[in-house]
Amino acid sequence: MILASVLTTNLAILVLAGFVGFIVISKIPNTLHTPLMSGTNAIHGIVLVGALVALGLPGLDGLSKGLLVIAVAFGTINVVGGFLVTDRMLDMFKSKPKPAPEQPSEAADGQQSQDGGAKQ
Amino acid sequence: MTQLPLATIFLQAESFIYVLYIIAFALMIQGLRGLAGPKTAVLGNRTAGVGMAIAIIATLLQQGEGNWALIALGIVLGAAVGVPAARQVKMTAMPQMVALFNGVGGGAVALIAWVEFRSYGSTYGSHTVEGLSTKGVFLERIVEHNAAPSTYIAIFSVLAAIVGSISFWGSNIAFGKLQEILPGRPISLGPAQQIVNLVLLILALAAGVDLIAGAHSELLFIAMLVLAALLGNFVVLPIGGADMPVVIALLNAFTGVSAAATGMALNNPALIVFGMLVGASGTILTNLMAKAMNRSIPAIIAGGFGGGGAVAGAEGAGEHAGTVRSTSAADAAIQLAYANRVVVVPGYGMAVAQAQHAVKELASELEKRGVEVLYAIHPVAGRMPGHMNVLLAEADVPYDQLKEMDDINPEFQRTDVSLVIGANDVTNPAAKNTPSSPIYGMPILEVSDSQSVIVIKRSMNPGFAGIENELYYDPKTAMLFGDAKGAVGEIVSELSEL
Numbered sequence: 001m002i003l004a005s006v007l008t009t010n011l012a013i014l015v016l017a018g019f020v021g022f023i024v025i026s027k028i029p030n031t032l033h034t035p036l037m038s039g040t041n042a043i044h045g046i047v048l049v050g051a052l053v054a055l056g057l058p059g060l061d062g063l064s065k066g067l068l069v070i071a072v073a074f075g076t077i078n079v080v081g082g083f084l085v086t087d088r089m090l091d092m093f094k095s096k097p098k099p100a101p102e103q104p105s106e107a108a109d110g111q112q113s114q115d116g117g118a119k120q
Numbered sequence: 121m122t123q124l125p126l127a128t129i130f131l132q133a134e135s136f137i138y139v140l141y142i143i144a145f146a147l148m149i150q151g152l153r154g155l156a157g158p159k160t161a162v163l164g165n166r167t168a169g170v171g172m173a174i175a176i177i178a179t180l181l182q183q184g185e186g187n188w189a190l191i192a193l194g195i196v197l198g199a200a201v202g203v204p205a206a207r208q209v210k211m212t213a214m215p216q217m218v219a220l221f222n223g224v225g226g227g228a229v230a231l232i233a234w235v236e237f238r239s240y241g242s243t244y245g246s247h248t249v250e251g252l253s254t255k256g257v258f259l260e261r262i263v264e265h266n267a268a269p270s271t272y273i274a275i276f277s278v279l280a281a282i283v284g285s286i287s288f289w290g291s292n293i294a295f296g297k298l299q300e301i302l303p304g305r306p307i308s309l310g311p312a313q314q315i316v317n318l319v320l321l322i323l324a325l326a327a328g329v330d331l332i333a334g335a336h337s338e339l340l341f342i343a344m345l346v347l348a349a350l351l352g353n354f355v356v357l358p359i360g361g362a363d364m365p366v367v368i369a370l371l372n373a374f375t376g377v378s379a380a381a382t383g384m385a386l387n388n389p390a391l392i393v394f395g396m397l398v399g400a401s402g403t404i405l406t407n408l409m410a411k412a413m414n415r416s417i418p419a420i421i422a423g424g425f426g427g428g429g430a431v432a433g434a435e436g437a438g439e440h441a442g443t444v445r446s447t448s449a450a451d452a453a454i455q456l457a458y459a460n461r462v463v464v465v466p467g468y469g470m471a472v473a474q475a476q477h478a479v480k481e482l483a484s485e486l487e488k489r490g491v492e493v494l495y496a497i498h499p500v501a502g503r504m505p506g507h508m509n510v511l512l513a514e515a516d517v518p519y520d521q522l523k524e525m526d527d528i529n530p531e532f533q534r535t536d537v538s539l540v541i542g543a544n545d546v547t548n549p550a551a552k553n554t555p556s557s558p559i560y561g562m563p564i565l566e567v568s569d570s571q572s573v574i575v576i577k578r579s580m581n582p583g584f585a586g587i588e589n590e591l592y593y594d595p596k597t598a599m600l601f602g603d604a605k606g607a608v609g610e611i612v613s614e615l616s617e618l
Contacts, residue, residue, distance in 0.1 A: 007272050013393060014380060014392050017380075017392060017396035017397060018400055020149060021398075022404065025397070026404060028152075028156055029156070030505070032155055032506060033504075034504060034507055035510070037405070037505060037506070038217070041221035043394050043397055044379045044394065046175065046395065047229055047391070049176060049388060049390050050232045050379065050383070051194070051231075052179045053388050056183060057236070057239040058239065060235070060239060064235045067234060069190050069193055070228075071228040072193075073195070074198065076198025076202060077221070077224050078202070078228075079176070080199050081202030083169045083172070084206035084207065087166070088206070089211070089214075091162060092513040093158040093519055094158060094162050
């Protein structure tokens with residue numbers, strides 16, 4: 001029973017995390033898709049945690065340790081590089097003062113109405 | 121154990137680490153929510169970074185006696201590579217960077233799976249009918265004193281190895297293509313390619329099943345990694361440059377899913393949650409990109425768009441007896457200066473020529489004269505999702521001037537001049553008008569609705585899809601031949617003399 005619950009608990013986490021991911025990420029606009037991608041590069045840097053856990057496995061020989069050092073390095077590249085480059089990129093989006101507010105919506109009537117209808 | 125100070129026992133307690141993980145999840149998800157808008161995005165990214173740091177620290181606390189020297193070595197190596205790369209990479213090179221980072225993540229997953237196999241692969245397939253492992257208790261520190269059934273661990277570990285290896289090699293090829301180390305055009309074995317890929321996939325899976333069933337052979341495990349590696353190479357090599365946005369997004373999803381599989385194998389919720397977040401993101405982006413190209417994901421993976429499309433494109437080319445009108449920078453400058461509204465349509469050509477700053481300069485010059493300047497961004501313009509937005513943001517273009525396809529398309533009718541800079545297929549009216557065209561059905565930026573069109577292009581060569589662009593033969597269209605940066609610069613200097 002307890003053993004089965006390890007798998008089922010993890011599966012529940014897996015499925016729910018997937019849904020949360022879909023909901024949260026669908027709200028991210030096209031404009032920010034490149035920072036999103038570099039951001040997710042940083043997030044899958046969580047493999048660093050995987051490498052750390054694996055370093056706690058019993059009976060690691062020299063080769064295993066060497067492989068894990070590479071995995072730790074790879075994970076660190078992801079985490080550090082991913083967050084830094086995303087930060088750099090997002091700063092470019094932020095730095096601008098917003099000029100005039102949106103104006104196009106009212107002017108065109110015909111095709112605009114169906115467009116607006118779809119949105120509201 | 122009894123000699124350990126109380127604080128150490130507390131810090132290493134499973135539930136304490138789980139609490140830290142939960143805090144990390146909340147911060148990570150909150151951080152991603154911040155990415156919903158440019159104003160909240162910087163804070164969002166930093167929040168996510170804190171979440172990541174907490175997850176890592178929690179895991180380090182769990183290390184106990186640990187291999188501290190090895191951990192430090194890995195982290196120092198990784199930081200030595202990652203920090204300068206992140207600081208120095210040019211915005212035009214972001215697609216390569218993301219491809220490389222994807223690959224690195226997938227590579228780490230494959231290596232971890234390999235070590236798992238080396239460490240307790242001997243227990244694979246040794247479960248009893250009750251689903252209990254008859255052999256070693258591993259990961260007892262995490263799973264407490266319950267020996268987990270080895271079968272599902274073996275399944276996820278093998279899955280992680282295959283997907284991680286595909287992702288690592290596929291991403292490296294994508295990097296090579298984007299960095300132009302490898303030719304961008306499709307490279308393939310022709311029609312046999314798909315069969316070869318299928319055979320590779322079946323062999324890799326067969327090796328995996330054999331391992332799960334208890335083939336305690338490290339050689340077989342390595343063979344499985346190699347088969348998946350070949351598959352990764354063969355899948356990405358035939359994909360042309362214009363399909364890169366889909367490929368990068370797909371590889372991103374692969375890396376995320378493989379990280380989640382590693383989490384299942386290592387019984388680590390942080391890996392599961394973060395991996396799935398990335399998997400979801402990659403999947404959403406892949407779907408968006410494929411939709412924006414009106415192509416199915418299997419068709420893209422089957423590959424060879426440039427190769428396959430060229431035949432159909434050649435037929436279409438014959439129909440065009442029309443003439444192409446070319447213009448000069450001086451004429452273009454006059455046309456733009458007296459417009460009320462100009463819509464700039466950037467494409468990969470702008471990125472290659474690094475013309476984004478020149479474009480911004482042109483826009484400022486026009487705005488000084490009272491011209492309204494907007495930018496029309498096609499979802500697949502460039503080599504990765506959102507590529508154009510980042511380049512223009514780098515050049516200080518306000519993001520509210522960047523219009524998505526559905527918002528700008530109704531506006532073209534009220535646009536005096538559309539200035540197409542290094543974009544091709546995303547403006548091709550054949551996608552709407554010519555059912556025989558390979559890109560028929562792909563949503564396009566309807567620049568031909570505007571009063572006039574100026575296309576800056578190096579030559580009449582067709583785009584990556586190898587399809588002739590009807591737009592260039594439209595009487596409204598004038599071609600300004602030249603490198604995007606040079607041509608835009610000339611227009612700017614002509615403008616200042618007006």
